[in-house]
Amino acid sequence: MDDYQYFIDQVKQKTAIDLSYYKETQMKRRLTSLRDKRGFANFEEYYKAMTQEQELFEEFLQRMTINVSEFFRNPQRWTVLEKKIIPRLLKNQSSIKMWSAACSTGEEPYSLVILLNQFLTYKQIDLLATDLDQSILDRAINGFYPERALKEVENKKLQTYFEKQDLGYSVNDEVKKPIRFGRHNLLHDKFETGFDLIVCRNVMIYFTEDAKDKLYQKFADALKPGGVLFVGSTEQIFNAQRYGLETEDTFFYKKME
Ligand SMILES: C[S@@+](CC[C@H](N)C(=O)[O-])C[C@H]1O[C@@H](n2cnc3c(N)ncnc32)[C@H](O)[C@@H]1O
Numbered sequence: 001m002d003d004y005q006y007f008i009d010q011v012k013q014k015t016a017i018d019l020s021y022y023k024e025t026q027m028k029r030r031l032t033s034l035r036d037k038r039g040f041a042n043f044e045e046y047y048k049a050m051t052q053e054q055e056l057f058e059e060f061l062q063r064m065t066i067n068v069s070e071f072f073r074n075p076q077r078w079t080v081l082e083k084k085i086i087p088r089l090l091k092n093q094s095s096i097k098m099w100s101a102a103c104s105t106g107e108e109p110y111s112l113v114i115l116l117n118q119f120l121t122y123k124q125i126d127l128l129a130t131d132l133d134q135s136i137l138d139r140a141i142n143g144f145y146p147e148r149a150l151k152e153v154e155n156k157k158l159q160t161y162f163e164k165q166d167l168g169y170s171v172n173d174e175v176k177k178p179i180r181f182g183r184h185n186l187l188h189d190k191f192e193t194g195f196d197l198i199v200c201r202n203v204m205i206y207f208t209e210d211a212k213d214k215l216y217q218k219f220a221d222a223l224k225p226g227g228v229l230f231v232g233s234t235e236q237i238f239n240a241q242r243y244g245l246e247t248e249d250t251f252f253y254k255k256m257e
Contacts, residue, residue: 004028007043014051016188017132019064021211027064034063058135065133066206069104071111071145072152073201074233080249082115085228089196095124096196099222101186102203103129106140106171107149112199113175114153114161122178128192130184141181143171187211191222198223201232216243223255 001009008019019027031043038056040046050056072078089096096116100109109129116125131137146168150158162169186203198219204212219229220243231237231251240246245253 003043007031007047010047016185017061017064018187021187021208022064022206023208026206030063031060034060061133062135065131065136067104067133067136069107069202070149070152071107072115073107073111075152077230077233077251078111078115078152080252081230082118084249085197085230085252086116086119089226089228090119093196094120095126096120097126097194098128098197098199099192099195100127100129101184101198101200101219103131103137103140103181105136105145105149106143106181107145108199108201109140109179109181110143110161110171110175112197113178114157116178117161117175122174125178127179129179129181132183132185134183137181137183141176143176145169145171186215191218193222195223196227197230198227199230201230201235204231204235216240216245220244220255225255225257227255229253229255 012018012020035043035046038046038049038059040049046056050060086096098112098116100112103109106129109127112127113122113125116127129140131140144165150162150169153162158169161172161175163172186200187207200215200219204215207215216229216237223229228248229245229252231253233251236251237243237245237253240253244256246256248254
């Protein structure tokens with residue numbers, strides 16, 4: 001068997017992470033450079049060492065996931081969310097159930113709570129925030145950010161929702177309360193249902209077409225009728241109707257009612 005394929009199979013058995021759903025050229029390049037850096041001649045040796053040394057395994061996990069994020073990433077899209085999508089969703093209801101899927105270090109779920117707090121109290125907001133990587137989630141729960149992650153946050157919001165620290169800002173505890181952080185593998189785990197809004201941005205680009213196809217259907221099934229899937233700014237869905245979705249605005253897909 002091919003050495004990389006052996007690695008894929010072993011990792012899948014040990015962790016339920018299926019690397020074959022990630023675009024191969026990109027993933028293999030990233031992992032080969034890490035493997036070489038650690039001095040292993042092939043993937044089999046690298047995998048064996050990983051099973052004995054937790055640090056090597058965690059380093060692998062961090063390399064395979066790309067965790068870049070920021071508050072209100074692509075601000076114009078967040079303006080559409082605030083001015084158009086949320087007002088429609090809240091027309092006949094006074095609470096909201098949302099999911100930030102692949103939330104990385106937390107900038108996205110905290111941006112959602114801050115935006116929704118313009119409309120609702122914290123108690124009326126329910127937000128599931130998940131990622132594959134527990135160490136990333138720990139950073140999200142901690143809620144400390146250097147200034148560069150906050151460049152799109154207006155001063156007034158900084159003052160209301162954050163506390164200044166020596167080297168950056170911490171999110172206030174009340175902003176954390178509506179969020180249920182949890183580990184979740186999009187390619188393996190069951191989806192909760194009944195969401196008004198699912199935000200899944202800048203992770204689908206790493207997946208194969210086959211994986212994307214399955215995921216779009218699962219997201220559509222997890223939405224309430226009229227609910228919205230908000231995707232990243234390079235992640236347009238070309239045949240949204242196939243999944244029972246229609247374009248409400250660029251990068252926002254509404255589940256048909
Ligand atoms: C580039 S970040 C996106 C963060 C945020 N959504 C944003 O747009 O700023 C991609 C995240 O996807 C996560 N990820 C990768 N594969 C995943 C999977 N199979 N299930 C859940 N999360 C995954 C990574 O751990 C990483 O935190």
